[in-house]
Each structure stands twice: as structure tokens, then as C-alpha cells.
Amino acid sequence: MANESEWAGRRREAMGDAPDDVPMLAPELGGLTPDEVSERVSAGRVNADAGPKTKPVALIVAEHTLTLFNGVNLALAALVALTGTWRNLAFLGVVALNTLIGIVQEVRSKRIVDRLQILAERPVVVRRGGADLEIGHGDVVEGDLVILRRGDQVPADAEVAWGVADVNESLLTGESDPVTKREGDELMSGSFLDSGSLVARVTRVGADSYAARINAEAKYVKSANSEIMATLSMIIRWATWLLGPIGAALFLRTLTDGAGVSQAILTTVAALIGMIPQGLVLLTSTVLVISTARLARRSVLIQQFYCIEMLARVDVLCLDKTGTITSGSMDVSCVMDAPGRAQGSALEAAASVVSASASDANETARAILRHAAERGTVALEPSRAVPFSSARKYSGCVCADGRALVMGATQFVFGKGEPPELATLTSELGERDRVLVVAECAGFAADDAIEGTPRLLGIVALSDHIRESAPDTIGYFVSQGVTLNVISGDDPRTVSSIARAAGVPGADAWVDASTLETPADVERAAATYHVFGRVTPEQKRDLVRALRAAGHTVAMTGDGVNDVLALREADCSVAMASGSDAARNVSEVVLVDNDFAHMPDVVAEGRRSINNLQRSASLFLVKTVFSALLALVCSILPPYPFQPVQMSLVSLAIIGVPSFVLALEPNRERVRGNFLANVLARSLPASLAIILAVSLASGGLERLGLSRAEVSTVCVLLTCLVGWFLVLRISWPLTALRALLLVAVAAIVAFGFTIGAPFFEISVVTPTMWRCVAVIGAVALVVFNVLFGMGVRSSAEGNGRLVRIVRALELRRERRGSHGSDRV
Numbered sequence: 001m002a003n004e005s006e007w008a009g010r011r012r013e014a015m016g017d018a019p020d021d022v023p024m025l026a027p028e029l030g031g032l033t034p035d036e037v038s039e040r041v042s043a044g045r046v047n048a049d050a051g052p053k054t055k056p057v058a059l060i061v062a063e064h065t066l067t068l069f070n071g072v073n074l075a076l077a078a079l080v081a082l083t084g085t086w087r088n089l090a091f092l093g094v095v096a097l098n099t100l101i102g103i104v105q106e107v108r109s110k111r112i113v114d115r116l117q118i119l120a121e122r123p124v125v126v127r128r129g130g131a132d133l134e135i136g137h138g139d140v141v142e143g144d145l146v147i148l149r150r151g152d153q154v155p156a157d158a159e160v161a162w163g164v165a166d167v168n169e170s171l172l173t174g175e176s177d178p179v180t181k182r183e184g185d186e187l188m189s190g191s192f193l194d195s196g197s198l199v200a201r202v203t204r205v206g207a208d209s210y211a212a213r214i215n216a217e218a219k220y221v222k223s224a225n226s227e228i229m230a231t232l233s234m235i236i237r238w239a240t241w242l243l244g245p246i247g248a249a250l251f252l253r254t255l256t257d258g259a260g261v262s263q264a265i266l267t268t269v270a271a272l273i274g275m276i277p278q279g280l281v282l283l284t285s286t287v288l289v290i291s292t293a294r295l296a297r298r299s300v301l302i303q304q305f306y307c308i309e310m311l312a313r314v315d316v317l318c319l320d321k322t323g324t325i326t327s328g329s330m331d332v333s334c335v336m337d338a339p340g341r342a343q344g345s346a347l348e349a350a351a352s353v354v355s356a357s358a359s360d361a362n363e364t365a366r367a368i369l370r371h372a373a374e375r376g377t378v379a380l381e382p383s384r385a386v387p388f389s390s391a392r393k394y395s396g397c398v399c400a401d402g403r404a405l406v407m408g409a410t411q412f413v414f415g416k417g418e419p420p421e422l423a424t425l426t427s428e429l430g431e432r433d434r435v436l437v438v439a440e441c442a443g444f445a446a447d448d449a450i451e452g453t454p455r456l457l458g459i460v461a462l463s464d465h466i467r468e469s470a471p472d473t474i475g476y477f478v479s480q481g482v483t484l485n486v487i488s489g490d491d492p493r494t495v496s497s498i499a500r501a502a503g504v505p506g507a508d509a510w511v512d513a514s515t516l517e518t519p520a521d522v523e524r525a526a527a528t529y530h531v532f533g534r535v536t537p538e539q540k541r542d543l544v545r546a547l548r549a550a551g552h553t554v555a556m557t558g559d560g561v562n563d564v565l566a567l568r569e570a571d572c573s574v575a576m577a578s579g580s581d582a583a584r585n586v587s588e589v590v591l592v593d594n595d596f597a598h599m600p601d602v603v604a605e606g607r608r609s610i611n612n613l614q615r616s617a618s619l620f621l622v623k624t625v626f627s628a629l630l631a632l633v634c635s636i637l638p639p640y641p642f643q644p645v646q647m648s649l650v651s652l653a654i655i656g657v658p659s660f661v662l663a664l665e666p667n668r669e670r671v672r673g674n675f676l677a678n679v680l681a682r683s684l685p686a687s688l689a690i691i692l693a694v695s696l697a698s699g700g701l702e703r704l705g706l707s708r709a710e711v712s713t714v715c716v717l718l719t720c721l722v723g724w725f726l727v728l729r730i731s732w733p734l735t736a737l738r739a740l741l742l743v744a745v746a747a748i749v750a751f752g753f754t755i756g757a758p759f760f761e762i763s764v765v766t767p768t769m770w771r772c773v774a775v776i777g778a779v780a781l782v783v784f785n786v787l788f789g790m791g792v793r794s795s796a797e798g799n800g801r802l803v804r805i806v807r808a809l810e811l812r813r814e815r816r817g818s819h820g821s822d823r824v
Contacts, residue, residue: 157187168194352379
């Protein structure tokens with residue numbers, strides 16, 4: 001466990017220096033003594049089960065070893081062992097090598113991610129011995145006093161000991177409306193503060209907490225929406241069902257054709273080995289694990305494996321302005337008093353409002369406090385604080401003299417009754433200035449609603465800073481054809497100005513989300529605009545839903561409590577580590593160093609992984625498809641032409657080496673279309689060409705005087721020939737690496753037909769055999785190239801329709817569930 005100084009260092013590294021002027025909450029509460037903490041740790045009453053975890057090494061080894069395909073391969077190996085032909089067990093070498101590679105890669109990735117998770121984990125502030133300390137989630141003990149402010153997540157079940165706050169329990173209950181918590185009320189682990197501040201005493205920790213009972217990791221986990229996962233599951237299911245009947249039919253037919261039991265076993269095993277895509281599942285896991293490790297080295301934490309696929313398919317990126325395009329730091333540009341008001345009255349009122357909730361100060365409040373201190377303005381003493389809420393978009397206070405003051409967004413303070421003098425005050429401000437109105441009102445209701453008609457005191461203009469890397473990052477997405485939408489709760493004119501300065505296309509046209517009253521309005525706006533201001537948390541979610549319903553793959557970035565609903569709804573969600581615990585916990589991707597400039601790396605890594613995986617998967621499915629079809633044909637018209645050891649040569653040369661090389665090379669093309677359609681468009685032409693070539697050879701060459709062993713050799717050579725051309729087609733255009741790969745594939749085949757010929761049961765290739773290969777191979781290659789071109793074209797034309805149908809079905813299924821995707 002990390003000690004207190006380590007946590008402080010990690011927090012500075014991840015978040016920058018925290019402000020020193022945040023006052024201590026309820027200083028009369030002293031917390032546990034060191035002896036009491038030690039006693040609880042010894043008794044095991046610690047929050048040890050909190051926080052994200054990776055798999056233990058033993059589980060990784062078990063998952064890669066104890067698989068269905070490994071079990072099937074071992075069963076087939078046992079059958080081969082009964083025949084005593086040990087060389088035909090060579091296919092186990094490929095199985096063992098693939099398993100070992102998968103274990104090594106995932107263990108390496110686990111170690112990197114474990115280190116990164118410690119850095120990304122936000123510390124918990126507890127009070128012990130009268131001092132506030134930062135510790136890890138797992139170091140919280142039963143009875144600790146936990147200090148919670150706006151945006152913090154409750155680390156363990158607790159009871160409010162001091163303060164009042166609005167708590168959002170949507171991560172646990174699915175209900176987004178905040179619940180007001182006061183002294184004596186219970187807090188559930190996994191909920192987070194929408195506004196206000198609390199001191200809470202921990203009542204249950206670890207596995208005993210409420211969140212742990214409903215979710216082992218005490219956080220919302222989205223189900224993986226992965227075409228690849230669904231496709232692999234389907235392939236595994238069909239291959240498993242087909243192994244039995246095809247194997248039995250081929251075994252019996254081979255026996256009736258006069259072969260002995262040993263030869264029938266070898267023939268059947270050769271066919272079944274070819275049907276098993278031995279490395280496809282393992283290759284998928286390995287590619288995604290390597291991508292996770294690569295991104296981890298760039299301080300990007302992947303919290304859900306298959307989100308890498310969604311990153312590769314993103315065509316709309318929704319950006320939260322603050323913390324993404326801008327740095328999040330703010331300065332007061334100017335403060336202006338309304339006509340007829342005393343000089344300095346607006347600044348005094350603004351300072352009074354933020355001082356009343358100073359323990360819950362955000363960046364805006366701290367900027368105003370700094371500005372007031374520089375001007376020597378003293379805040380009025382408050383008797384009641386109305387903390388800021390992202391839903392209300394204002395904060396306020398009631399002063400000791402009875403005056404009620406409010407500060408916030410114009411539309412939410414004045415509604416439609418905007419005072420005419422406000423336009424005069426704002427006319428001289430810059431486009432990027434964010435305007436807050438300061439007003440006096442009659443008071444606040446019990447639910448903090450403004451009472452009476454507010455009277456304008458003045459305005460406060462603030463400006464934030466565009467990140468230096470933002471224009472280049474946005475330029476990258478524009479060049480890649482990704483649509484950018486900026487969604488913010490700020491004034492749309494300010495958002496538009498900042499988006500335009502950062503280079504977002506279409507930023508001149510904006511929409512004020514407070515004018516969007518119906519779902520139809522939201523859908524039209526989502527299809528028309530790229531800048532959205534005055535957006536509530538619910539509207540952010542609705543905008544993401546509308547974009548997904550239109551067939552887009554949507555990524556959402558955010559760092560605040562107000563972004564949580566949209567982050568949960570997006571196909572892929574990205575959070576800043578310095579943001580709220582809630583935003584980090586619902587996101588699949590966390591930018592640990594809070595640098596939006598990593599997003600091109602994230603998307604590029606996703607594209608590299610999935611594009612290359614599609615190419616490699618086509619190689620695996622070639623062997624699966626042609627082996628299954630050939631086994632069916634040969635169960636009617638024997639003999640089956642291959643031996644198990646010969647299929648090992650084909651697997652190594654045409655599938656194993658090319659698939660792993662192609663899966664790891666750079667590839668920044670945007671992923672398009674359906675995974676299975678893309679894979680079959682490449683694999684089916686080669687499978688059909690191989691079936692044609694092998695059928696012609698095995699059905700006619702014995703009549704030309706070739707022995708069965710020579711026919712088998714010709715069939716292996718024809719299979720390698722078509723396979724080599726498939727590698728060529730999926731590797732086009734050639735690079736130095738791809739050209740070297742083609743040479744290596746040819747060299748492996750040449751080795752198998754020369755030095756390794758006795759081991760692989762390859763006969764000496766005679767001139768007659770070469771002529772047969774040339775004639776049949778030419779026919780097969782013509783068929784392959786024609787079908788390959790047709791397959792690629794039909795895949796491109798049909799994928800758009802298929803994607804729209806699949807997306808519509810997904811959304812319909814989600815909405816049939818309990819309250820859609822808002823239900824955990």
C-alpha cells in the first residue's frame with residue numbers, strides 16, 4: 001500500500017498542485033487515532049476490496065491454457081498417439097507456442113496496467129488525529145472520517161457526520177436525480193457528490209459495502225459492444241458443433257474405402273485440425289493485450305479490453321470543452337457593476353456567494369476568490385449557502401444581514417426575463433469570455449430554487465485557456481474524417497469562440513440547448529450543429545443517443561460529474577484522471593496525465609489493432625472453411641489428401657507467421673464495415689479456390705499415374721500457393737516489412753519441401769507434379785482473384801446497410817431493458 005507522501009506525490013503528478021486555501025471542514029471532528037487505525041488494520045476491517053484489479057497471473061495462465069480449443073487439440077493428439085506416428089503431433093507445437101505467447105504478453109500488460117492504475121487512482125481524504133491526510137482507497141478503515149467534496153466518489157459505506165450535499169446514486173440505482181444527504185443519513189459506496197461538502201464516518205468497508213455486494217469492483221461496467229467478440233463466439237460455437245459429425249462421417253467413410261484404423265484416424269485428425277482456428281482467439285486476445293500495453297506506456301489506461309475496437313470505429317467525437325480543449329484553469333477578465341449600483345457591489349456579491357461554499361470551490365470560484373483578494377474585497381458573512389449544481393447552473397447564499405445573492409448563467413438566473421441593461425454590459429466583452437450574472441433575490445426555497453424576481457447587480461467575465469496541443473489534436477481528427485462536436489454547459493457563444501479558435505469545423509454555427517424542448521429538437525440539433533452550449537447532463541446523454549441512433553460510432557470525452565450520463569451512453573468513453581471519480585469509473589479509457597493530445601495515439605492504436613486483426617483473421621478462417629468443406633466432400637468422395645503433419649506446415653507458413661506479423665504492424669486506416677463481412681470477403685475466395693484446386697488434384701491425378709503420397713504433396717503445394725497469394729493480396733500495397741514477410745513465407749514452404757520433406761511426409765516433386773501444379777494452380781489463382789475482387793466490392797457496398805441494421809437492433813434492445821442504459 002502506498003504511504004501518505006507517495007499519495008501526495010501521485011496526486012501532484014496527476015492533477016497538478018492542489019490549492020492551499022481550501023478550509024478544513026468541521027475541524028471539531030478529530031477522527032481516529034493512529035492506535036485505532038492500527039487496531040482496525042490488524043482486525044482486517046479495511047477497504048481492501050475497493051478499486052480496480054487486473055487478473056492474477058495464475059488466472060491468466062489458466063485462461064490461456066484451459067481453453068476449449070486446447071482441450072480439443074489434446075484429444076486429437078491422444079488419437080494420433082494411438083497410431084504411433086509421433087511426427088503427426090507437430091501441431092501441438094503451434095498450440096503450445098501460441099499459448100505461451102498469449103500468457104507472456106498478457107502478464108507483461110498486467111504489470112504495466114497495475115502500475116498505471118495506482119497512478120490513476122484518486123486518493124481519499126480522511127481525518128486522523130485532527131489532520132486531513134490523503135490515502136488510497138484500500139487504506140480506508142472502518143470508522144474513518146472521510147472528507148468529501150463536489151465530484152468525489154464515496155469510497156465505502158458511510159454515515160454523514162457533518163454537512164449537507166446533493167448525492168448522485170445513479171451508478172448504483174440508475175436514477176440520475178440527486179438525493180440530499182444531511183447529518184445522520186447513509187451514504188452508499190459508489191455514489192458521488194453532485195454538490196456540497198460532507199464529513200462522513202465509514203460504517204462498512206470492502207466486501208461488506210453496498211456497492212461491493214452488487215458489483216465486485218464497485219463501479220458501473222458497460223457490457224462490451226463488440227462485433228469481434230460476437231463473431232469469435234459464433235465461429236467457436238459452429239466449429240465445435242461441426243467437429244463431431246464431420247469427424248465421424250469422414251472416419252467411417254475412410255474405413256469403408258479400405259484404409260486401416262490408424263490411417264482413418266490420421267485422416268480424420270488432419271481434417272479436424274484444419275477446422276480448428278487454433279490461434280484466432282488467442283491472436284485476438286494477444287493483439288488487444290499488446291495494444292493495452294502500448295497505450296499504457298503513453299499514460300493511457302484501458303479499463304475495458306474490447307473498447308479498443310470501438311475506438312477504431314469512432315466517426316464522431318464529442319468533446320467536453322473544459323478540461324479537454326481548455327486547460328480548466330480560469331482567470332477573471334473583468335467585473336462590471338450594473339447601472340445605478342454602487343461601485344464594487346458586483347464583486348462583493350460574487351465573492352460572498354463563492355465564499356459561502358468555499359469548501360466546495362471549483363476553478364471558477366477559486367478564480368473569483370483570487371480576484372477579490374487582489375482587489376481587497378471582503379465577502380459578506382453567510383448564514384446559508386446554496387452550492388453550485390450542474391443542473392441548476394447557479395450558486396447562491398443568504399447573508400447574515402438577510403440579503404439573498406445568486407450568481408450563475410443568465411438563462412438559469414433570470415429565465416426569459418433577462419434585464420435590458422445586461423446587453424449593454426456584455427457588448428464590450430470578448431467572444432471567449434464566459435459571463436456570469438450576479439443578482440439579488442428575495443430568497444431561496446427549501447430545494448434551493450430562486451424566489452422572487454432577481455435584480456441585476458452586475459456581471460463577472462472569466463476566460464479559460466486553450467490547451468497548446470488542442471489545435472493539432474483536433475486537426476488530426478479532422479484529417480481522419482472524424483466529426484467533432486463540442487458539448488458544454490457554458491454560454492454557446494463562448495463555446496463557439498473557443499471551438500473556432502481550436503479549429504473545430506462548423507464552430508460558427510451553434511445551438512443553445514436550453515431552447516431544445518423535445519426529443520425531436522435534440523435529434524435535429526445533433527444532425528445539424530457541432531457546437532452545443534447550455535447543455536444539461538441529461539441533454540448531453542440525449543445528444544449521444546441521437547448520434548448513435550443515426551448510425552454513428554460515438555466517443556465522448558469528459559472529466560466532470562455532469563459528463564457521467566453521456567460517458568455511460570457513448571460507444572467509448574474517455575475521462576481525465578484529474579476529473580471526478582465518477583467520470584473515471586464509468587469510462588473505458590482514462591488519460592492518466594490529463595493530456596488530450598494522447599487521443600490521436602489512442603484512436604490510431606485502435607485502428608492498428610482492428611484493421612490488422614481483420615487481415616489476420618481472414619488467414620485463420622481460410623483453413624477453417626476449406627478444411628470443413630473438404631472434409632464434407634471427402635466423406636462422400638474419398639480420399640482426404642492431407643496428413644496432420646502436413647496441415648502443421650500449412651498452418652505455420654500461411655497462417656501463423658503472417659498473422660502475427662501483420663497484426664502488429666502500423667495501420668492508421670479507419671475501420672469500416674462489419675468484422676465478419678470484411679473477414680469473409682477475403683477468406684472465402686481463397687477457401688473456394690483451394691477447394692477447387694485440391695478437388696481437381698485428388699480426383700484426377702491418380703489417373704495420370706501419381707501415387708497417393710505424390711497427390712498429397714501436390715495438394716499441399718497448391719494450398720500453399722493460393723495461401724501465398726492471399727497473403728500478397730491482404731498485404732497490398734507492399735512495404736519493406738510485407739515484402740520480407742512474403743519472402744519468409746516462401747522460404748518456410750521451400751524448407752518444408754526440401755530439408756523438412758521427410759518430417760512433413762512430402763514426396764520429391766517430379767516434373768509431372770510441377771506441370772500439374774502449374775495448370776491447376778493457374779486455374780485456382782484466376783478463380784481466387786476474380787472472387788476476391790467481387791468479395792471486396794460487395795463487402796464495401798453491403799457493410800453500410802448492415803451496420804445501420806445492427807445499430808438499430810442494438811438500440812432497440814437497449815431501450816427494451818429496464819430504463820435503457822441508465823439501469824445498472
